[in-house]
Amino acid sequence: MIVMERAFQAKTKIMEARDLTALKSLLPLNPDDLLLTEERLLEILTPPPFVKCLPRERLGQGPNTPQLIEAAVHEAGAGYRRVIGIGGGATLDLAKLLTLEQALPVADLFSSPDKLIKARSLVLVPTTPGTGSEVTPYCAVYFPEVGAQLILNSSSLCADATFLCPELLDGIPFNVLAASSFDAFTHACESYLSALSTPFSRLLSLQAIRMLLCAWQDITHMGSGALADAISQMQTAGTMAGIAYANAGAAAVHAISYPLSTRLKIKHGEANYLVFKAVMDLYRHKAPHGALSGLQELIATVLGGEPDMAFETLDQLCQNLLPRRRLSVYGMQEGQIIEFTDMVLTRQNMLIANGYTQLSAGDIANIYRSLL
Numbered sequence: 001m002i003v004m005e006r007a008f009q010a011k012t013k014i015m016e017a018r019d020l021t022a023l024k025s026l027l028p029l030n031p032d033d034l035l036l037t038e039e040r041l042l043e044i045l046t047p048p049p050f051v052k053c054l055p056r057e058r059l060g061q062g063p064n065t066p067q068l069i070e071a072a073v074h075e076a077g078a079g080y081r082r083v084i085g086i087g088g089g090a091t092l093d094l095a096k097l098l099t100l101e102q103a104l105p106v107a108d109l110f111s112s113p114d115k116l117i118k119a120r121s122l123v124l125v126p127t128t129p130g131t132g133s134e135v136t137p138y139c140a141v142y143f144p145e146v147g148a149q150l151i152l153n154s155s156s157l158c159a160d161a162t163f164l165c166p167e168l169l170d171g172i173p174f175n176v177l178a179a180s181s182f183d184a185f186t187h188a189c190e191s192y193l194s195a196l197s198t199p200f201s202r203l204l205s206l207q208a209i210r211m212l213l214c215a216w217q218d219i220t221h222m223g224s225g226a227l228a229d230a231i232s233q234m235q236t237a238g239t240m241a242g243i244a245y246a247n248a249g250a251a252a253v254h255a256i257s258y259p260l261s262t263r264l265k266i267k268h269g270e271a272n273y274l275v276f277k278a279v280m281d282l283y284r285h286k287a288p289h290g291a292l293s294g295l296q297e298l299i300a301t302v303l304g305g306e307p308d309m310a311f312e313t314l315d316q317l318c319q320n321l322l323p324r325r326r327l328s329v330y331g332m333q334e335g336q337i338i339e340f341t342d343m344v345l346t347r348q349n350m351l352i353a354n355g356y357t358q359l360s361a362g363d364i365a366n367i368y369r370s371l372l
């Protein structure tokens with residue numbers, strides 16, 4: 001009999017900073033810090049002149065590619081002992097790489113994981129509510145020449161500390177907020193349904209789901225008046241979901257959304273949103289009992305209605321926040337169904353294997369077909 005190792009750990013100290021004043025006081029900067037962030041945040045944060053600042057825009061736009069990482073390593077130099085990453089998921093992931101003794105060549109990090117040696121301390125401050133990167137051991141790198149995103153997974157990439165400061169999320173465009181929070185929701189649901197989940201990770205998953213549902217409800221009922229509180233809730237929920245997902249992993253929603261991001265350039269959270277309901281409907285069809293029924297019960301408890309209709313009720317709520325368009329609107333062609341299915345089975349097989357039920361090539365192709 002195969003005994004599967006299930007474990008729970010959280011390596012990052014999590015601190016709350018009510019506002020920017022609190023953040024500056026809790027996180028004093030030192031001359032040997034490297035601050036990786038965005039131009040607009042440098043204006044708000046006004047770091048002292050002795051701190052070396054690296055605006056991510058200076059390195060390029062979009063995901064972290066080997067070329068961008070190389071530019072970051074060269075710009076960063078060697079004279080720093082702590083990296084402070086403040087930004088969205090890609091900025092936080094890049095900050096993780098800048099703590100390594102040797103981050104180049106990037107391809108070696110994937111072929112020889114023993115080269116992932118952390119040489120500097122790391123503080124991460126997220127400015128979107130969804131990726132959970134501040135508490136995960138993951139780092140995504142996009143290789144444009146093969147059109148593939150690969151994920152590093154190493155405890156060397158865990159932050160020593162993270163600060164949750166909702167004021168940094170002020171002014172985030174609503175569609176970015178909605179999509180990012182849906183990424184967090186997906187982390188919470190997929191980790192809850194995972195065979196690798198534990199009572200500890202499930203507790204965080206359930207609480208994250210509850211908080212996100214309440215925040216979405218408040219926004220739809222009260223509009224922008226509820227936004228400040230909702231953003232704070234979403235941020236906390238995103239970090240909880242990140243811890244759960246760091247321990248129990250993601251699954252089919254992330255796997256099936258992968259070609260949508262790499263081929264159709266749909267943002268990660270939105271891509272998850274586009275496929276989420278179709279995957280849950282298939283799970284319901286294939287294995288209606290088990291952990292899925294617990295998820296349906298929780299959704300029905302918070303949103304009302306019958307557990308059997310939970311994913312429909314959830315969908316109605318979400319459509320108010322982020323209308324779901326068909327994949328053809330994003331440029332997907334029928335001829336890409338096989339290509340995307342193949343990408344999922346070859347490049348995302350680990351995530352498919354971590355699914356609530358096993359999905360066949362036909363199941364995956366049918367999901368794309370139903371959403372086209």
Ligand SMILES: [Fe+2]
Pocket residue numbers: 131183186187254268
């Ligand atoms: Fe995600």
